[in-house]
Amino acid sequence: MSKGGKMPRLNSQEDLVRLREEILAKRDPKRPCVFVCNGTACIASGGLEVLKAFQEEIERQGINALVDTKGPGCSGFCERGPVVVIYPEEICYVKVRPEDVPEIVKETLIGKKVIERLLYQEPLTGEKEIHESDISFYKHQTRVLMGVKLDPRSIEDYIAIGGYSALSKALFQMTPEQVLEEVKKSNLRGRGGAGFPTGRKWETAKKAPGDIKYVIVNGDEGDPGAYMDRALLERNPHSVLEGLAIGAYAVGASEGFVYVRQEYPLALKHVLMAIEQAESYGLLGENILGTKFNFKVKVHQGAGAFVSGESSALMTAIEGKVGEPRPKYIRTSVKGIWGRPSVLNNVETWANVPLIINKGADWFRGYGTEKSSGTKIFSLVGKINNTGLVEVPMGVTLRDIIFKIGGGIRNGKRFKAVQTGGPSGGCLPEDMLDLKVDFDELTKAGSMMGSGGMIVMDEDTCMVDVARYFVDFLTEESCGKCVPCREGLRQMHKILTDITKGKASENALELLEDLAEVLTGASLCALGKSAANPFLSTLKYFREEYEAHIKGKRCPALVCKDLISYYIDPEKCQACMTCLRKCPAKAIDGGKNLIHIIDQDKCTKCGTCFEVCPSKFRAVRKISGEPVPERLPEEKRKIVRERKAQ
Amino acid sequence: MDIKRVDEIIDQHNAEPSALIQILLQIQSENHWLPKEVLERISERLKVPMSRIQHITTFYKAFSLVPKGRHEVRVCMGTACHVRGAPRVLDRLQDLTGIQPGETDLDLKFTLETVNCLGCCALGPVVEINGKTYGNMAPSEMEKVLAQYE
Numbered sequence: 001m002s003k004g005g006k007m008p009r010l011n012s013q014e015d016l017v018r019l020r021e022e023i024l025a026k027r028d029p030k031r032p033c034v035f036v037c038n039g040t041a042c043i044a045s046g047g048l049e050v051l052k053a054f055q056e057e058i059e060r061q062g063i064n065a066l067v068d069t070k071g072p073g074c075s076g077f078c079e080r081g082p083v084v085v086i087y088p089e090e091i092c093y094v095k096v097r098p099e100d101v102p103e104i105v106k107e108t109l110i111g112k113k114v115i116e117r118l119l120y121q122e123p124l125t126g127e128k129e130i131h132e133s134d135i136s137f138y139k140h141q142t143r144v145l146m147g148v149k150l151d152p153r154s155i156e157d158y159i160a161i162g163g164y165s166a167l168s169k170a171l172f173q174m175t176p177e178q179v180l181e182e183v184k185k186s187n188l189r190g191r192g193g194a195g196f197p198t199g200r201k202w203e204t205a206k207k208a209p210g211d212i213k214y215v216i217v218n219g220d221e222g223d224p225g226a227y228m229d230r231a232l233l234e235r236n237p238h239s240v241l242e243g244l245a246i247g248a249y250a251v252g253a254s255e256g257f258v259y260v261r262q263e264y265p266l267a268l269k270h271v272l273m274a275i276e277q278a279e280s281y282g283l284l285g286e287n288i289l290g291t292k293f294n295f296k297v298k299v300h301q302g303a304g305a306f307v308s309g310e311s312s313a314l315m316t317a318i319e320g321k322v323g324e325p326r327p328k329y330i331r332t333s334v335k336g337i338w339g340r341p342s343v344l345n346n347v348e349t350w351a352n353v354p355l356i357i358n359k360g361a362d363w364f365r366g367y368g369t370e371k372s373s374g375t376k377i378f379s380l381v382g383k384i385n386n387t388g389l390v391e392v393p394m395g396v397t398l399r400d401i402i403f404k405i406g407g408g409i410r411n412g413k414r415f416k417a418v419q420t421g422g423p424s425g426g427c428l429p430e431d432m433l434d435l436k437v438d439f440d441e442l443t444k445a446g447s448m449m450g451s452g453g454m455i456v457m458d459e460d461t462c463m464v465d466v467a468r469y470f471v472d473f474l475t476e477e478s479c480g481k482c483v484p485c486r487e488g489l490r491q492m493h494k495i496l497t498d499i500t501k502g503k504a505s506e507n508a509l510e511l512l513e514d515l516a517e518v519l520t521g522a523s524l525c526a527l528g529k530s531a532a533n534p535f536l537s538t539l540k541y542f543r544e545e546y547e548a549h550i551k552g553k554r555c556p557a558l559v560c561k562d563l564i565s566y567y568i569d570p571e572k573c574q575a576c577m578t579c580l581r582k583c584p585a586k587a588i589d590g591g592k593n594l595i596h597i598i599d600q601d602k603c604t605k606c607g608t609c610f611e612v613c614p615s616k617f618r619a620v621r622k623i624s625g626e627p628v629p630e631r632l633p634e635e636k637r638k639i640v641r642e643r644k645a646q
Numbered sequence: 647m648d649i650k651r652v653d654e655i656i657d658q659h660n661a662e663p664s665a666l667i668q669i670l671l672q673i674q675s676e677n678h679w680l681p682k683e684v685l686e687r688i689s690e691r692l693k694v695p696m697s698r699i700q701h702i703t704t705f706y707k708a709f710s711l712v713p714k715g716r717h718e719v720r721v722c723m724g725t726a727c728h729v730r731g732a733p734r735v736l737d738r739l740q741d742l743t744g745i746q747p748g749e750t751d752l753d754l755k756f757t758l759e760t761v762n763c764l765g766c767c768a769l770g771p772v773v774e775i776n777g778k779t780y781g782n783m784a785p786s787e788m789e790k791v792l793a794q795y796e
Contacts (some may be wrong), residue, residue: 040764040765040766041765041766041767041768041769043779044766044769044772044779044781045769045781078766078767078768078769079768081768222762222763223763224723224724224725224726224728224762224763225724225725225726225763225767226763227763227765227767230765262671262708263761263762263763263764263765264765300667300668301667301668301671303667303670303671303702303706303707303708303709304706304707304708305705305706305707306762317667318664319664320662320663320664320665320666320667320694321666321698321702322698322701322702322705322706323705323706324705379767381725381726381767381768381770382725382726382729382730382767383729383730387726387767387768388768419725423725453725455725455726455729457729461729466725466728466729469725469728470725473723473762479705582786584738584741584785584786584789604737604741606734606737606738606785606786607731607734607785608784608785608786611784611785611786612786
């Protein structure tokens with residue numbers, strides 16, 4: 001590091017303890033601190049501007065010596081971003097804009113008063129909550145990983161909360177075998193999807209022949225709608241690095257890689273920063289904490305390919321080749337990068353390791369179910385009130401996650417299905433809501449845990465369209481190496497597209513089922529093997545929707561563009577001209593006091609009229625499976641308004 | 647792109663063949679596309695055959711072998727955005743720009759792309775233009791958004 005010498009290199013366990021005491025002694029827990037969430041979603045909503053406004057306003061008020069500001073990573077409550085939390089009172093403000101900042105500084109920071117208007121209001125009860133921990137979204141979670149409060153750019157913050165003490169404990173008080181035993185005993189299973197026992201993976205690599213071994217963080221989070229790994233790397237990169245170093249010590253590796261997805265620039269930045277800091281403190285690199293343990297970490301950036309998240313593909317990518325999977329007759333934990341034993345675990349898995357070492361396997365097993373220990377972070381998205389990251393113990397029901405924490409479905413709509421496990425997962429219907437979420441229960445129900453994406457769908461979501469969407473995604477992302485996946489998916493995609501267009505033949509479903517069978521049985525890697533899941537699970541639970549499309553040429557959810565028409569109800573239209581002006585295709589005919597009519601030939605079905613029609617009229621309707629009513633005769637189009645009696 | 651700069655980037659990675667993807671990514675992010683001369687230079691310096699470089703640059707989505715427009719419009723097609731109406735937003739953008747995803751218009755003004763997930767699911771449907779995120783988009787708003795770009 002260029003600053004050289006400035007950072008105190010730690011050379012023993014005592015050095016780390018001393019440093020932590022020094023950091024804590026400098027800090028006053030009662031000192032006010034403003035946390036402005038600077039995760040990707042909050043930045044997109046203006047989080048950086050809000051943080052800057054705080055810094056400027058605090059400066060202007062001359063209280064910068066008394067107040068700290070921090071821009072931590074994603075706190076998970078993305079729905080209400082940017083989220084601001086003021087400590088020590090823990091006052092939580094949501095959807096804060098830069099204009100609100102002077103008022104917050106004056107009223108809350110200086111005047112110690114709460115600003116009602118910026119508080120979070122519970123969607124169900126209408127109650128306002130002052131403290132972050134009282135908000136129902138947080139209250140029902142168990143935030144072991146997501147709960148830490150720190151600035152991800154500061155290693156001191158991490159050390160202050162006991163960071164790197166697990167690594168120190170492993171190095172000085174445990175043998176590599178004891179570390180391995182503890183992880184095995186904890187029953188930690190891979191958070192990336194398959195749920196393979198982490199301890200067993202480590203053991204295989206440890207026992208595999210060879211002096212050079214590798215440990216790898218899989219941060220190629222490709223599932224659309226899932227971003228917990230990004231959040232962990234953004235908000236607490238040191239915890240992942242510490243876990244990785246402990247793993248390296250256990251299996252006997254001296255080199256590690258962090259594979260970060262290209263779409264996550266902020267996560268990449270924080271990881272690089274964290275590695276640099278840890279090296280300068282002697283917590284990574286040579287002779288860690290003065291011991292003989294050497295461990296170097298390199299970062300490898302992905303280049304945008306879903307299949308590269310597959311273990312063998314990811315390892316080939318690290319070698320600088322095209323990230324395509326290979327047959328795994330020999331596991332990657334025996335022959336991985338450059339043919340050497342390599343342990344690949346997901347970001348969240350690694351982040352759990354320091355906790356297990358510090359608090360013990362029994363503590364970890366205290367959370368979750370018998371076969372799935374610990375907590376799991378889910379990314380709850382879609383048609384849900386509280387979009388965000390949710391950390392709960394394994395075994396919590398879908399209903400609790402969606403309704404207690406997620407606050408139910410948006411706009412008072414009806415729940416239809418929840419899709420778990422990413423593109424290769426499945427959709428579960430309403431009567432499965434009491435399912436206890438863990439690795440095995442989800443698989444039994446025809447879905448899977450995956451990396452923890454949970455996409456909530458309401459009555460306005462077409463399940464055939466969803467299946468087509470996922471198959472389309474996988475067709476694009478299939479690397480093309482093996483035929484069943486490459487060609488099978490393409491055919492499935494064609495047939496599903498035909499169904500959504502009302503052009504499918506009567507035997508389309510049998511054809512799809514045949515293709516699904518071959519795909520599942522004969523594909524090379526997990527992408528192809530599980531690619532039929534979105535189709536199979538939607539067919540299992542929503543067969544009538546498929547049949548409506550095929551036989552009735554009707555889309556019950558009114559989504560599939562080729563099967564629906566937009567129609568203005570003449571009884572309800574008040575000729576307000578809103579849709580007429582907004583229609584991008586100029587397909588609406590009408591005028592002042594003249595009932596509007598959509599020209600079906602010109603209509604591009606963009607849905608703008610449906611969206612902009614004032615809610616007091618709701619005159620625009622979608623119709624499917626029946627012809628559009630005849631055009632209203634001209635003489636009936638005139639609206640004669642009675643003057644309102646004064 | 648200046649070949650000297652390409653050499654600099656290669657040197658940062660010690661011309662190691664295993665750093666091929668990282669080198670290409672760095673050049674892509676600086677130059678926005680990968681001209682043939684650049685690829686040939688990399689092939690020569692890293693001693694990696696051109697065929698492998700072609701394999702990589704056509705396999706990964708991050709690379710472009712043709713010049714891109716001044717403004718990169720990326721439409722998130724993640725599942726959360728999809729169920730909230732992203733396909734209709736994309737349709738509208740195609741109508742407005744006259745190009746399909748993956749294409750650049752003749753004036754080199756816009757490049758239209760789809761991405762799998764930007765991880766801002768709370769704001770869906772999301773459109774990102776030159777790195778700036780536009781959340782909760784509707785087809786009717788796209789014209790106004792694009793008008794801000796010259």
